[in-house]
Amino acid sequence: MAITALLAPLVAFITVVLVVMGLYALLTQERAAVRQRLSRYGVGQSGATVTSAGTTPLLRDRKMSTIGAFDQALQRSTYAERVALDLARAAVPLRVGEYLLLRWLLVLVLFLVPFAFRMPWYIDFIFAAIGFYLPKGWVSSREKARVRKIEDQLVDALTMMANSLRAGSSFLQAMEMVSKELPPPISQEFGQVLAEVSVGAPVDESLADMSRRVRSYDVYLITTAMIIQRQVGGNLSEVLNNIAHTIRERQRLLRQVQVETAEQRFSAYILLALPVFMLFVISILNRPYIDTLLEPGVGRILLGVALVLQIFGYFVMRRIADVKV
Secondary structure, eight states: OHHHHHHHHHHHHHHHHHHHHHHHHHHTHHHHHHHHHHHTTTSSTTGGGTSSTTSOTTTOOOOOOSSHHHHHHHHTOHHHHHHHHHHHHHTOOOOHHHHHHHHHHHHHHHHHHHHHTTOOHHHHHHHHHHHHHHHHHHHHHHHHHHHHHHHHHHHHHHHHHHHHHHTTOOHHHHHHHHHHHSOTTHHHHHHHHHHHHHTTOOHHHHHHHHHHHSOOHHHHHHHHHHHHHHHHOOOHHHHHHHHHHHHHHHHHHHHHHHHHTHHHHHHHHHHHHHHHHHHHHHHHHOHHHHHHHHSTTHHHHHHHHHHHHHHHHHHHHHHHHOOOO
8 A cells, every 4th residue: 555655646747747748749730740841842851850950050940949948048058059969960859858858757757766665765866867868878879870870871872973973963963862762861861961952051061061960980081072072173973982982891891890809799798797697596596695795894895896897897898899990
């Protein structure tokens, strides 16, 4: 009964949050319909990348929240600009205010879970910290996955552009072919550049913005070559073919390195998980053998030191196996 009484406020809070989010979705449905109609004319083809930081001022949606006072506060914050750029890089269709609100709601919910079960007070703060950094980790992993997909599509995109240029197409026509023929996310990024150019943004600035949205050395190399070629001239199709060959060789070498270092990376995971697994097994088979180590005093100090050394060794092994190509 005590646990049920403690869980009742938590269930009520989650219910209220879900109702508020549902009302917000209904109120913003009309705005989404307007964006969908505008996308037919080339505006907003790449989702969040159009409405977040990292694009040209001509198309950048500076409104970071639907709440006026909150939006004004975020406008003056450099942290909000960094968050908006992270959301754009991960192609997350959220404003900065919405993202921060969801982040703090998760902190509050996870903070109340240990409290409801009467766990020690420090567990509440551990859960709250997990709730605060979990969305950031998800955004970061989503960005890395998106960058990997784009890098895998670069060779096809460059080859298509080079062939289109040889056939007599212009630079923008070659980019349009990539945005129409190739799947996302590479088509979204090229479509973003075309959308900006179509409403008057300079081509060089739009290419530089694409390089800022996609944190990849290959994309930076490509956009820099395109910008230089537009300024000094030259055979762009030949330049794109050379870059495509370079990227193809780098990817082949990178895969070979990953195969060679697979054993070291797997060993790092094993060495990190093995002590925890053995502690769990021994605590089941022979609990008195472990009780001394778990009692307050020297045993817990040794466990803390061992945990720190394990994490340090894991990062050292990962650093050794991380070969830059």
